[in-house]
Amino acid sequence: MKDRVLILGGRGRIGSAVANDILTYTEAQITITGRSPETGKAVSLSSGGREQFLVLDLTEVDKLREAIAQSDLVIHCAGPFHYRDTQVLEICIEQGVNYLDVSDHRSYTNKALNLHEKAVDAGVTAIINTGIFPGISNSLVRQGIEQFDVAEKIHLSYLVSGSGGAGVTVMRTTFLGLQHSFQAWINGEWRLIQPYSDREDINFPQPFGVSGVYWFDMPETITLPYSFPTVKTVITKFGSIPDFYNHLTWIAAHIFPKWLMQRRYMIEFLSHVSHSMTDFTNIFTGIGVAVRAEVTGKKDGETVVYASTLLHNNTAVASGIGTGSIAKLLLEGKLKRPGVSPVEAVLTTELFTQIMQERQIQINSQWVKL
Structure with missing residues (x-):
């Protein structure tokens, strides 16, 4: 069976870039969400039927819980994260589903890191602050x-x-x-x-x-x-x-x-x-x-x-690469690290170099003497 990936906020520019990266580099089945049926009309038909749309508002907790339960990986792209609570992450921990997000604000980061021990106990790998x-x-x-x-x-x-x-x-x-x-x-x-x-x-x-x-x-x-x-x-x-x-x-x-x-x-x-x-x-x-x-x-x-x-x-595409590449590693079982962690604490330089080369992203480094 194919891996099932749920991308919350998947019709936004960042969410779409994440979905495209996963569709390109994995065989996963993707469900992307949006708050209105209108946003689903732009779902690509070129994915070979591996991408579907689900009308979902994050306030619909029962529907959200059901969608997470049917997934192997949840990717939270529904910002701004200044306004977000950790409900999605908490449900993932309850359901034993791995989690990624593109969060970019310290208030959310602090709240997510407070769930570290719960994620460890549940065996859930939750990696926050992915993207560019x-x-x-x-x-x-x-x-x-x-x-x-x-x-x-x-x-x-x-x-x-x-x-x-x-x-x-x-x-x-x-x-x-x-x-x-x-x-x-x-x-x-x-x-x-x-x-x-x-x-x-x-x-x-x-x-x-x-x-x-x-x-x-x-x-x-x-x-x-x-x-x-x-x-x-x-x-x-x-x-x-x-x-x-x-x-x-x-x-x-x-x-x-x-x-x-x-x-x-x-x-x-x-x-x-x-x-x-x-x-x-x-x-x-x-x-x-x-x-x-x-x-x-x-x-x-x-x-x-x-x-x-x-x-x-x-x-936006670079952000999609950052998150999509980590999603691929998680789906392949190469990045198992129970707990809630920022990306730098989990992703080794060896794996980072590998996924950047795979996507032909060039990094230039040099020593500078003071």
Whole structure:
């Protein structure tokens, strides 16, 4: 019998990319969900009947529980995760079904990690924060960490062109990330950071070039210090192309009244306006992504930097690769790790290298002396 994969939110841009990766690299039968029959009309007929659509709202708990019980793997792509509870994960643990998600906010990450022992007891492998960032980015960090005698600092820089090929949900995620200050691990202590502050100009590979990135609240800011205890500093920064989007986002983070940015109607307004703008600028900038992971530490008595970069011409597709490739490993039984874990704690560098090569994703790494 074929493996059965349930993808919640599977008609979104990210969910669709995850489904496409799984259909391409496995023989699994996929069920994707959406809240209305209209969203199911776009289900591809080229999958040989391996893809079907289920009308499902996450508030329909009995229907959700039934769908999970009929699955071998559940992939949660129904963001934004700022608003999500862990109901899906809890049902997976109850039913003994493995779980992945593309979650990208620390509030959800913390709630999910609190279920670790329950997942261990149930024998369920639950891997959170898969995708491109967080996700592939975390594995780039692990690969870098393993090059050192002692790793001390992690600096992650993310750059997205236009919309990145994603939908309005990702725009919501961006503006939701501007609402509050957040804790970051700096010089061995937790410090409060203002979102979209402290611009740095990073030299990304072409076609991106030198571009600005800013502090942004990401779950790897809290998971990486625990996954790699010798590290004393973890920096996560994000930027957009064209650069004027960075300035508009800075204004939203620092000039707009905080009470206004915390209203859902304002988030919706900004998200839809931004998505409309990127529909136009995508023509000129593309929808690609660049990830740069720098690890600083001691190697043979010297302090050096190991820098890795990864590029892709479609951010949503890259996210689909990150999650889809891990789904394949889970279905093949190559990634059994009961508990709830961020991707960097589970995926070995050997397996990471294998799945990136399988998908012809090139990673460029180099040593940089200070």
